[in-house]
Every structure is written in C-alpha cells, then in structure tokens.
Amino acid sequence: MFLLLVGVSTGALAASAEAAGPVDLKRENFQKEIDGKQVDLYTLTNAKGMVVKITNYGAKVEQILVPDRNGTLGDVALGYDGIDQVLTGQPSMGSFIGRYANRIGGGKFAIDGQPYQASLNDGPNSLHGGKKGSRFVVFDAKQIDPQTVEMTYTYKDGEEGYPGTVPSRVVYKVTDDNALDIAFDATTDKPTIVNFTSHVFFNLAGEGNGSILGHQLQVNAKSFTPVDSTLITTGEIRPVKDTPLDFTSPQAVGARITSSYDQLGFVKGYDHNFVIDKKPGEYGLMARVVEPVSGRVLEVYGTQPGIQFYSGNFLAGAVPKDQGKGGHLYGLQEAFCLEPQVFPDAPNKANFPSPVLRPGETYSGKIVFKFLTQN
Structure with a gap:
C-alpha cells in the first residue's frame, strides 16, 4: 500500500x-462470534436511496450513503471493511458511547457522598466508559423494519467501576427526509451516572477523500468548557467570542486550527465541548x-446540553488502526465528529448539568444527523 502511494498527490487520491x-x-x-454473542451487519434504507450500515459490535455506524448536490451517492462515514478490521481499528469510530461518554478526571466521582473509581484508559483519566465500555461489547440487535434497528445492552453493577445495573437501548432509524435518527434510553437499580453519545467520524466529501479543514462549521453555542493539559474540563464556562472556538457564524474548520491559542495546543486542533444555546432537555x-465542493450539508440536532467537536487530530494514516474501507488510509484531520453529550467531567463539576440517574427515573435522549444539499 505504501509503495502505491509514493508520489501520488492528495487531490489525485481523493479524485480516484x-x-x-x-x-x-x-x-x-x-x-x-465475539464473547459468545453473534456479530452481524444491519442495513437501513429509505425510499430516496439513503443507506446506513451498522454492526452490533459497539453499535457502530460503518457506512452512511447520501447524495451530493448532483444526486450522486457518497459514503460520508469513516469505517472498516469487516469485523476483523473493526477490532484492530479506531475503537471510537462509529461507536455508540456509554456508560459515560467523554472524560472523567482521574476516573473518580462520587454520588451522595459515596466515592467510585472508574477504570483508567486515557492517561490519568477515564474515557468513553473505560477499558471495555460500550465500544467493545456486542449489543443484542433486532431489525424492526427496513429503516429501523434496535440494539440493547445491559451494563452490570460494578462494570468498569460504575454502580448500578443499567439496561440500555439505542434505536437507529433512517427517516424519509434523509436523516439518521438515534433514540436511546436507560434505567438503573441504584444511583449511577449516564452519558450516551454517537461517535460517527464524518467527511462530507466522502470517506478517504482527504482533509476536512475546508468544511464550514457553525455551532449554536456562545460559550464552551475549557480544558487543562490532560483534556479535563476546568469548570469554567468561557465565551467563544474573540477565540478560535467562535463558530457562531460559519467558519472553515482549518481557518484558525493552527492558532497559538492554548486550548488548541493541548490537542493540536479541536476537541472541545460547546455549551448549546437552548433550554436543558430541549x-x-x-x-x-x-462541504462546499460536494454541496453536502449535515445538520446535527439533539436534546443534550453540550456537543463535542473533534477535528480528527489522532488520525495518523497508521496500519492497521487507520486503514479503512477499500484500503483507504485515514490521515490527520480527515474526519470530524460532533458528539451531543452531557459536559465532560460533569460528575465532578457542581455547576455543570448533572449526569446522575436514580432508580425510578429514565435517562433518554435523541440525536439526529440530517443530510441535505446546497448549490
């Protein structure tokens, strides 16, 4: 593969x-079969030709086919050719994330004064549910109809250090207006913390088609939650105004990504939570x-108070981790993620929305990725 790439321009690769x-x-x-359970691939379609393919290993979205402005279908989600590649690939790519999306500082948190220690898998911190969060488990899956699949998983009491037995469900549906609707819910038998999200890696030019730095992003947020050098939120809610994180109007992702602003230096790009301008739960x-060249547009809707924007800073074109569909090597900033969520490290920040779920309550939410085109 490397020999074939020598002397070939990025533009030529994208065109090819x-x-x-x-x-x-x-x-x-x-x-x-993984962990005694059967893994499969589920295909969702609508009458307009949109196609979404999802595996029940990690409830991962592996492919999203949507049209460009000329009506030509393209695959806008990074993913892998088969389950063996998924197992050696980027663990978050396409995953449905639980039991707690994003980071918890030191993996430590307390509920009603009772301390807990989640497993550490991101330096000194816990990330995306720990060493074997939902990214690494087989969901039970049932295809409801050609447009819908339901996946369930029950987190065990003490799993990855989290309290409570938590039955969870995620329902993926391809709607007739070219959206991927993701609805989820969970309950618990003892007080716990829950924060689910979807971690699709997008490139609206098409997976394998190069950088996302020319994509134009707008976020409905006038503030964000700064992080320290280990990427844990400090507790501050800071205005985006006069910072490179101001996406209140459309901005090219790459326009300010190399700024000397300390927040970008921590991750050599964007990996930050934005505080969405809407009422909690709304x-x-x-x-x-x-994406100006193809004319593809992605709108992200949700019920969560925050959204993480990640600019693909840890993609490196490395084999096998970054070798995706059709042998495409996914390199630095060749994808972005928009992850609706409760704020990172919210269990340890009293001024953040609470992620605590108690017996008798139902945690529920919705994320919608809607695809359109513009001239």
Whole structure:
C-alpha cells in the first residue's frame, strides 16, 4: 500500500476514491462470534436511496450513503471493511458511547457522598466508559423494519467501576427526509451516572477523500468548557467570542486550527465541548456543517446540553488502526465528529448539568444527523 502511494498527490487520491464510488460492505465480513454473542451487519434504507450500515459490535455506524448536490451517492462515514478490521481499528469510530461518554478526571466521582473509581484508559483519566465500555461489547440487535434497528445492552453493577445495573437501548432509524435518527434510553437499580453519545467520524466529501479543514462549521453555542493539559474540563464556562472556538457564524474548520491559542495546543486542533444555546432537555439544532465542493450539508440536532467537536487530530494514516474501507488510509484531520453529550467531567463539576440517574427515573435522549444539499 505504501509503495502505491509514493508520489501520488492528495487531490489525485481523493479524485480516484470519488470516481471509484462507495465501497460495498459485505454482511458476511461482519458475521463473527465475539464473547459468545453473534456479530452481524444491519442495513437501513429509505425510499430516496439513503443507506446506513451498522454492526452490533459497539453499535457502530460503518457506512452512511447520501447524495451530493448532483444526486450522486457518497459514503460520508469513516469505517472498516469487516469485523476483523473493526477490532484492530479506531475503537471510537462509529461507536455508540456509554456508560459515560467523554472524560472523567482521574476516573473518580462520587454520588451522595459515596466515592467510585472508574477504570483508567486515557492517561490519568477515564474515557468513553473505560477499558471495555460500550465500544467493545456486542449489543443484542433486532431489525424492526427496513429503516429501523434496535440494539440493547445491559451494563452490570460494578462494570468498569460504575454502580448500578443499567439496561440500555439505542434505536437507529433512517427517516424519509434523509436523516439518521438515534433514540436511546436507560434505567438503573441504584444511583449511577449516564452519558450516551454517537461517535460517527464524518467527511462530507466522502470517506478517504482527504482533509476536512475546508468544511464550514457553525455551532449554536456562545460559550464552551475549557480544558487543562490532560483534556479535563476546568469548570469554567468561557465565551467563544474573540477565540478560535467562535463558530457562531460559519467558519472553515482549518481557518484558525493552527492558532497559538492554548486550548488548541493541548490537542493540536479541536476537541472541545460547546455549551448549546437552548433550554436543558430541549430538542433543537446544535450544529451545521457544509462541504462546499460536494454541496453536502449535515445538520446535527439533539436534546443534550453540550456537543463535542473533534477535528480528527489522532488520525495518523497508521496500519492497521487507520486503514479503512477499500484500503483507504485515514490521515490527520480527515474526519470530524460532533458528539451531543452531557459536559465532560460533569460528575465532578457542581455547576455543570448533572449526569446522575436514580432508580425510578429514565435517562433518554435523541440525536439526529440530517443530510441535505446546497448549490
């Protein structure tokens, strides 16, 4: 593979990938038994030709086919050719994240004065549910109809250090207006913390088609939650005005990404939580992304108070981790993620929205990725 890439420009690679068309993911390449449970690939379609393919290993979205302004279908989600590649790939790519999305400082938190220690898997911190969060488990899956699949997983009491037995459900639905609707809920038998999100890696030019720095991003947020050098929120809620995190109007992702602003230096790009301008629990528009060349547009809606914008800073074109569909090597900032969520480290920040779930309550939410085009 490396020999074939020598002397080939990024533009030529992108043109070649686009001309070749989307990779045809084969169901049989995702069929395998893991931890005594059967893994499979589920295909969702609508009458307009939108296609979404999801594996129940990590409830990962592996492919999203949507049209460009000319009506040509392209694959806007990074992913892998089969389950063996998924197992050696980027663990968050496409995953449904639980029991607690994003980071918890030191993995420590307390509920009603009772201390807990979650497993550490991101330096000194716990990330995306720990060493074996939902990214690494097999969900039970049932296809409801051609447009809908339901996936369930029960987190065990003490799993990864979290209290409570937590039955959870996520329902993926491809709607008739070219949206991927993700609805989820959970309950518990003892006080715990819950924060779910979707971690699809997007490139609206098409996966394998190069940098996302020309994508234009707008976020419905006048403030964000700064982080320290270990990427844990400080507790401050800071205005985005006069910072490189001001996306209150559309801005190219790459326009300020190399700024000397300390927040960008911590991760060599964006990996920050934005405080969405809406009432807690209210469903609404959170972010909008435009890819000018293809004309594809992504609108992100949700019920959560925050959204994490990640600019693909840890993609490195490394084999096997970053070798995706059709052998495409996913390099630095060749994807972005928009992850609706409760704020990072919220269990340890009294001024942040609470992620605590108690017996008798139901945690529920919705994330919608809606695809449009513009001229």
